[in-house]
Amino acid sequence: MLLSAVRDLPGVGLLEPPHVSLGYPWLPAAAALEQLDRVREAAARVPPFEALLTGPHAYPADPRGRVLLHARLADERPVRELARLLGADLRDVHLSLARLRPGTDEDAVRGALAPLLPLQVAVVELDVTVQRAGRWEPALRQRLGTPAPA
Numbered sequence: 001m002l003l004s005a006v007r008d009l010p011g012v013g014l015l016e017p018p019h020v021s022l023g024y025p026w027l028p029a030a031a032a033l034e035q036l037d038r039v040r041e042a043a044a045r046v047p048p049f050e051a052l053l054t055g056p057h058a059y060p061a062d063p064r065g066r067v068l069l070h071a072r073l074a075d076e077r078p079v080r081e082l083a084r085l086l087g088a089d090l091r092d093v094h095l096s097l098a099r100l101r102p103g104t105d106e107d108a109v110r111g112a113l114a115p116l117l118p119l120q121v122a123v124v125e126l127d128v129t130v131q132r133a134g135r136w137e138p139a140l141r142q143r144l145g146t147p148a149p150a
Contacts, residue, residue: 002053002071002097002119005112011104013066015096019127020079023088029130036128036140040148042085043126047145049078051123053095056113058106065102069109070094071117082126 006012053071061067073079076093083090098109128140142148 002113002116005116006098006109009098009104009109009112011101012109013099013101015099018095018097020073020093020095020123022079022083022086022090022126029132032128032130033139037148039086039126039128039140040142042082043142043144044146044148045085046078046082048122048124048143051075051078051121053117053119053121055117056097056110057094058110061102067100067104067106068096069098069100069106069113070096071119074118078123 003014003016003018007014052074054074055071056069057072059068059070071094073093073095079093080090082088097113100106100109124144126140126142126144127138129136130139131137
């Protein structure tokens with residue numbers, strides 16, 4: 001719903017699928033694959049939760065002049081607990097919504113997003129993706145609060 005509101009606006013790039021990063025980069029691909037049991041155990045210890053997304057908020061322009069609009073989680077504790085269990089360096093909890101190229105009408109993009117926020121969402125899974133040959137590939141999908149398979 002949020003991404004659909006801005007998908008076709010000029011100058012907008014999307015970071016799909018929508019996600020909250022627990023750490024980027026967390027580990028190189030080979031090392032991350034060796035840590036999947038640890039990820040499963042961490043996911044099993046944190047139950048699914050409801051999150052209230054607020055915003056839209058903006059980060060200052062990056063070196064290429066792009067602005068990132070994002071939503072923040074009103075309660076970051078469950079995400080921070082997952083990051084702690086994983087030993088991930090979680091700096092800022094957010095859901096990326098749109099990356100705006102220089103010259104994009106930021107007010108128009110904010111205007112498309114604002115009526116949709118705040119938004120209550122269910123957070124039920126932890127995914128691990130790894131980058132290989134410049135592409136992001138899924139490595140694991142674990143339901144939160146579910147014991148890791150033996």
